[in-house]
Amino acid sequence: MTRAARFTRKTNNEEGRKMQNIAVIGAGMAGCTLARRLIDAGCVVHVFDKGRAAGGRMATRAEGRLRFDHGAQFVTVRGDALRAQLGDWQGAGVIACWPSASRDGDTHWVGVPGMNALAPRMLWGADLHAHTVITGLGADRLGWWLASEAGMLSDCFDAVLVTLPAPQATGLLERCAGFDAGPFVEALRKIRYAPCWTLMLAFEERIDAADCLRFPGGGILNWAARDSSKPTRDATRECWVVHADAVWSEAHLELAAEDVAVLMYEAFAQATGCSTRALHSRAHRWRYARVTETLGSSCLWDAKAHLGYASDGCLGERIEDAFDSANALADRVLGRSA
Ligand SMILES: Cc1cc2nc3c(=O)[nH]c(=O)nc-3n(C[C@H](O)[C@H](O)[C@H](O)COP(=O)(O)OP(=O)(O)OC[C@H]3O[C@@H](n4cnc5c(N)ncnc54)[C@H](O)[C@@H]3O)c2cc1C
Known part of the structure; x- marks a missing residue:
């Protein structure tokens, strides 16, 4: 969505709620859960996944x-x-x-x-970009930008939520430009x-x-x-x-x-x-x-920078852990918990 279109949507929002443009990286259970929660709350959600389809490790x-x-x-x-x-x-x-x-x-x-049938059901209303490997991200005065193998994406986002397995997330966050994602990287190294x-x-x-x-x-x-x-x-x-x-x-x-x-x-x-x-x-x-080995806390969220992380690795080894982690992050993003 272009900046102008986004402005129009924000001003057209009859409930007076701020319409946020959010990027979710990864379309496994964590990414899909985040997308569902945030769409239901009125956000515009773009989901990026390197796979042919959504689902991640819930694969067919x-x-x-x-x-x-x-x-x-x-x-x-x-x-x-x-x-x-x-x-x-x-x-x-x-x-x-x-x-x-x-x-x-x-x-x-x-x-x-x-x-893999659960993911599409959860992504109703999301803008899914499959076959898209996110290779870089950064923050500047306009918001968050993302880059894929094809170059920088034309949109920018109010928040970026990363849901990749920790080693892949770490590789991405280490290259974060314009924001020091060091504390995220350090925390994610605990997950094995x-x-x-x-x-x-x-x-x-x-x-x-x-x-x-x-x-x-x-x-x-x-x-x-x-x-x-x-x-x-x-x-x-x-x-x-x-x-x-x-x-x-x-x-x-x-x-x-x-x-x-x-x-x-x-x-x-x-x-x-x-x-x-x-x-x-x-x-x-x-x-x-x-x-x-888990992170030992349900998710990571920097409320000032609008950067977050959720995955099974935060809480456990099952699909439900990815679901719970994503719900905890959605609560943070929506300001529903400390
Ligand atoms: C063999 C196996 C058996 C399992 N059995 C069970 C079971 O029976 N029951 C159970 O509850 N759990 C099981 N699990 C675990 C369960 O699959 C996971 O806990 C859960 O699916 C994790 O979801 P997630 O969203 O955290 O991560 P993922 O599903 O891994 O989602 C991450 C997504 O990020 C994408 N991605 C990675 N890098 C990039 C990038 N740079 N750019 C864009 N996208 C990227 C990936 O393509 C993936 O779709 C099993 C896992 C495996 C592998």
């Missing part, structure tokens, strides 16, 4: 007619805020219970038709992640195994699930998602994906007794998969 990979949720497997709900959000997602038909994974009364929810190699497999025939397999630590595998057993998936296709153990993933982080696929497939075949050749086999490396 399409390989021809095959579909794999190769990142987060399910959503679990502990707090009231996410429980309230669940109602909206259920009403919109973008989430359903996955009975095979639910256990001990703890319902495991999945996006339908894929884990474990990587995860993921294997996507498809078979001609059904594998004789339970839908969800959890493996004890110390081996190659951590988790394997029949992705096609999730609600609304194409059950005629035998698709599996297999996650490697965190320690094993770290030790094999720089191995070629083809070599990792062979090693993980052997471990999967041994665990399930499956001797069928996979129709499709592809490994994906999540360098920053699960948070192992």
Whole structure:
């Protein structure tokens, strides 16, 4: 939006509320939650993500007619805020219970038709710029500016909210111009992640195994699930998602994906007794998969500079932690908490 157009929107705002133009960097659960909250409060929200689509680690990979949720497997709900959000997602038909994974009364929810279905629902009304790697940011007397690989963006913003995994956010904030983001960088260095190699497999025939397999630590595998057993998936296709153990993933982080696929497939075949050749086999490396050390506070917000940070890394390792962190930052931005 141009400066003139923004002025018009501000002056046209009949409720007399200040119409803010806000940039959110990253369209995972944290970025999408921020966008939803701020749009609902009357802000104009631009969301930038380097990916093809929104969702971040809540991802669904399409390989021809095959579909794999190769990142987060399910959503679990502990707090009231996410429980309230669940109602909206259920009403919109973008989430359903996955009975095979639910256990001990703890319902495991999945996006339908894929884990990446929640993000577009939350981004209604946002101006999403996918395929956009933000490479620089800075503040001057006109507000915040952003740069992508294609150069400086033509708009400027009243606030910038960063939701990238901490190492990526740190790299960006270290290059911040016109504002000393040193305190953000220092704080974000506390957050640590474990990587995860993921294997996507498809078979001609059904594998004789339970839908969800959890493996004890110390081996190659951590988790394997029949992705096609999730609600609304194409059950005629035998698709599996297999996650490697965190320690094993770290030790094999720089191995070629083809070599990792062979090693993980052997471990999967041994665990399930499956001797069928996979129709499709592809490994994906999540360098920053699960948070192992958190920031220990819900978000970062500089109320004077209008710069903020939220992500799962602030609070924990689950989708709900990203959601809670983003809500805490939205409260700060909207002046609803100290
Ligand atoms: C393999 C795996 C399994 C998991 N299983 C579960 C599970 O079962 N249940 C659960 O609750 N959680 C699970 N998680 C964790 C969960 O996915 C995360 O906690 C949550 O999705 C994090 O959301 P976020 O918004 O903080 O970060 P992200 O989802 O990582 O979002 C950050 C976004 O920033 C974008 N980005 C990065 N750099 C740039 C840049 N320079 N410019 C623009 N965009 C950029 C990325 O493309 C990404 O979309 C799993 C994660 C992985 C990887």
